[in-house]
């Protein structure tokens with residue numbers, strides 16, 4: 209193990225002659241939490257195609273517009289007809305627009321994580337001060353924020369419109385608040401499910417298809433079963449069936465606790481007791497998604 | 511001869527660097543968390559490992575490896591699967607060692623990984639670039655991931671891309687770049703935060719001869735012009751001879767040799783002698799060795815881990831007489847002299863894997 213120091217460098221010599229062209233960096237190094245925040249903002253911007261090619265801006269921007277246009281029309285109608293109330297509840301809007309939301313998460317979750325996996329950029333992140341958990345949190349928070357922007361924006365349009373139409377302020381504010389809580393939970397849940405699926409499908413196309421399939425097939429199956437159960441008179445089974453798809457989970461939770469009218473057959477949502485199960489299921493799923501993502505990235509390593 | 515597996519801390523106290531002793535207690539106890547930017551030249555040890563082992567369920571990737579690497583450009587050479595990448599992952603604090611310990615820039619890899627990763631750069635061996643963003647955007651983002659504030663990240667990205675030789679093309683999406691340009695972007699992201707040390711994992715992989723020479727020149731400049739120490743891996747010994755101050759050779763996770771490149775390539779007074787066997791002397795080599803010993807000419811110990819060394823006698827020529835002595839001894843024994851030549855040490859001698867030797871030959875021929 210003969211280990212000399214390089215012949216060109218006399219040991220202990222403290223001087224070093226730099227090529228004039230190279231400048232060293234002596235400024236601040238902001239470390240791990242700054243890096244995590246940078247990853248968050250880069251991912252959030254990326255979820256709307258900002259900082260990426262024109263092509264990748266088209267779909268997220270289009271979906272954002274599609275989310276907001278119906279709200280704008282409703283508001284225009286309400287103001288013009290001097291209606292007593294908005295045509296839909298704040299809590300109902302996301303349920304109606306669920307296809308758009310599913311499409312958004314299906315397109316942007318793979319964009320956010322599959323690219324890094326597919327092009328093996330992940331090891332570069334982990335060769336820097338951030339840890340696995342920082343990466344997962346930044347990505348999760350960014351997609352959930354992007355979805356919150358997507359789902360809360362039309363509610364803001366509705367709320368502003370309602371105030372312009374001079375609808376009851378207290379009533380509207382309460383409904384708006386309930387709507388925001390509901391879409392916040394929806395954003396966390398959808399983003400988590402989308403990211404977990406995308407993180408195991410490095411091929412982006414498969415990721416998109418898989419997320420759409422999980423969101424729509426589960427909703428289709430659950431609402432069909434609920435309709436059958438309702439038609440056969442076993443309406444007590446309806447709320448329990450609703451536990452098995454993301455959309456109906458949010459629907460059930462908000463009809464139990466956020467003053468929403470359920471979209472379940474017969475418009476009967478879960479009771480308060482059943483609602484607790486919904487809350488636990490939603491929170492449990494969010495935690496499970498986070499845990500699965502952590503496990504996934506622990507394995508990626510380098 | 512090179513002792514492998516010897517305790518690191520003993521070897522540090524060599525007559526060559528007596529002042530090392532004074533630094534040891536600080537570096538040993540692993541509490542040097544407050545290390546600020548120390549120029550690499552002043553640092554005595556950039557990388558130190560002690561009985562470092564990494565065992566995977568089915569293979570031992572590193573086997574009690576003790577190393578002490580100073581500033582400069584150090585080559586880590588070994589065949590595919592020798593454990594080079596595993597070593598880098600451990601040094602980055604990303605993969606725990608099964609046994610032993612390692613320090614990078616005086617920081618313990620087991621407990622101070624984040625601090626290490628702030629001060630070092632890493633260029634992976636595989637592709638790692640997203641095709642749909644420009645080099646500038648990508649490197650700026652990676653600079654921020656290393657903790658550089660936005661303005662500094664942009665300035666240093668522009669500088670670094672220029673230093674690695676990317677100009678107008680840096681605004682175009684990476685997807686359209688040649689392999690050589692991609693390698694430069696990978697190098698730029700490893701250098702953008704002005705680290706004290708960079709790990710370059712097989713940076714010449716996939717490059718044509720010209721591209722490889724450019725890359726090797728660039729690697730040399732990283733130390734001589736930028737003052738950043740380099741640990742560069744390769745499965746080709748030949749290419750690192752010119753670039754590195756040191757070469758560390760590992761094989762099957764074991765240290766084969768660690769030495770300054772000047773040692774490797776010096777012309778020596780060593781004679782290589784190869785003889786035939788006869789019925790009278792079924793082991794001709796051995797017979798010659800004994801006969802030479804009787805005539806007072808010592809054959810160098812060939813247990814240096816060199817493959818095939820058993821059939822070649824190496825001895826130090828004391829002058830013209832030595833040639834005569836060898837000739838006489840071989841003739842007296844009735845053996846055939848296959849060759850007798852003055853040797854130039856060549857680092858590929860320590861290469862063990864035939865497959866890799868073949869690859870190297872291809873590399874040299876191109």
Ligand SMILES: Nc1ncnc2c1ncn2[C@@H]1O[C@H](COP(=O)(O)OP(=O)(O)O)[C@@H](O)[C@H]1O
Pocket residue numbers: 566567569570571588589590591592593594595596597
């Ligand atoms: N994550 C891993 N799990 C199991 N074995 C591994 C893993 N990483 C590397 N190895 C094994 O360890 C040995 C050294 O690998 P590596 O360090 O990649 O070699 P090199 O970079 O020198 O080609 C190889 O036999 C390889 O198969």
Ligand SMILES: [Mg+2]
Pocket residue numbers: 591594595596635711
């Ligand atoms: Mg490797």
